[in-house]
Amino acid sequence: MNSVTPTFAEDAVLGGLLLANDRLHDVAPLLAAEHFTSPKRARLFSIIRDRVLAGEPADAVTVGEIDPALFDEAMDLATNTPGATQVVAYAEIVRENWRRREAVQIGLELVQGAKSGESDAVDAAVSRLMALSATVTDCEFTGKQAMHQAWRVVEEAHASGGKLPGITTGLSALDEILGGFHDSDLTVVGARPAMGKTAFLGGLAEAAANAGKRPGVISAEQPAVQLALRRLSMVSSVAASRLRAGKVDDEDWAALQAGIAKAIQRDMWIYDRSAVTLDELVSIARKWKHTHDIGILFIDYAQRIRVPKADRITEVSEVARGMKNLARDLNIPVVSLAQVVKGVDQRVDKRPTAGDLANSDELTREADQILMLYRDEVYNHASPDKGIAEVLIEKNRHGPTGFKKLAFLGETMRFADLGRGSEF
Secondary structure: OOOHHHHHHHHHHHHHHHHOHHHHHOOOOOOOHHOOHHHHHHHHHHHHHHHHOOOOOOOOOHHHHHHHHHHHHHHHHHHHOOOOHHHHHHHHHHHHHHHHHHHHHHHHHHHHHHOOOOOOHHHHHHHHHHHHOOOOOOOOHHHHHHHHHHHHHHHHHHOOOOOOOOOOOOOOOHHHHHHOOOOOOEEEEEEEOOOOOOHHOOOOOOHHHHHHOEEEEOOOOOOOHHHHHHHHHHHHHOHHHHHOOOOHHHHHHHHHHHHHHOOOOOEEEEEEEEOEEEHHHHHHHHHHHHHHOOEEEEEEEEOOOOOOOOOHHHHHHHHHHHHHHHHHHHOOOOEEEEOHHHHHHHHOOOOOOOHHEOOOOOOHHHEEEEEEEEEEHHOOOOOOOOEEEEEEEEEOOOOOOOEEEEEEOOOOOOOEEOOOOOOO
């Protein structure tokens, strides 16, 4: 069937829809006007679609009333098309032919961009090329089908013996309430400066890597070498300050070598750029998913991601929606750090809430989980809770909210369950 001439398949789709308007609902998830080879066919498809969706008939006469130039075309198609039985199969051919044409065009743009040294053009072409590989999935289900899917989830969870359903955070106190990080979810982690946001994110990424989940890290805040130094301190238990100062003794060298040996066996990808754009972030994440099959994406941090020509609030709103869409499109968890407004510092109780996320209510709406970090010793040097961090679960679509206390090990920049060290 793939040998059918492109225009024949397009004519068969259009003629079939003119004969049987109700088949549009089968074809609509597969096709858009842009998938047709000529403006005339694209225009005809748009008119048929718009009329059917409006509950009105679409035939040669009604099409001709809207665009007289299409009357003869529509009449010929309706007369010469044998029927609408195979319209979905023809629609699949039309879409596949469009994908091939697009791939050729994108390839030409990719070559041209590479020759001219335009890195943004190359990134955009790569992103578009990978997007073409996405398959059309059924998004419509009966209640019965959805319940069958839910039942399979329950059966699989039972068969796993109560195994954590999501990707571990590396912190049993947090896994207990979150169930780990879940595919297609957006988790936002907010805090004021000096609370340990980046250290927290690093620990989450290391736990995912240790579990074989292949994390990707987009860092708009710190360069890769600084993240690697933090990671080295974390996996070796050698104080980060001593690493930077070069105050390393013989015992430390042994611990560092053992730590590096563990770390280099764990897959992780890092992209560091201070002015990363949303399009760039999406392109990199899609590339990592396609080439490395990453299992989770970490972003440091949401308000540092740029959307050119957008005002600040619109920018963060678009970033929030973009991160959530990315989680759904790639079917992986996306975990992003976020700034918290300065006004928190003026309150008696300085624990941040979801409403304190800077610049955008959209982060609150789009996030599936919102976590806030708080360490009392940052504000109160005589605090009885030195070395203790609170994780405030402000939003959790999969379970309860509340808070958990963790140990904060400042020397090695890691968080751990209270009462026991966290092994990486």
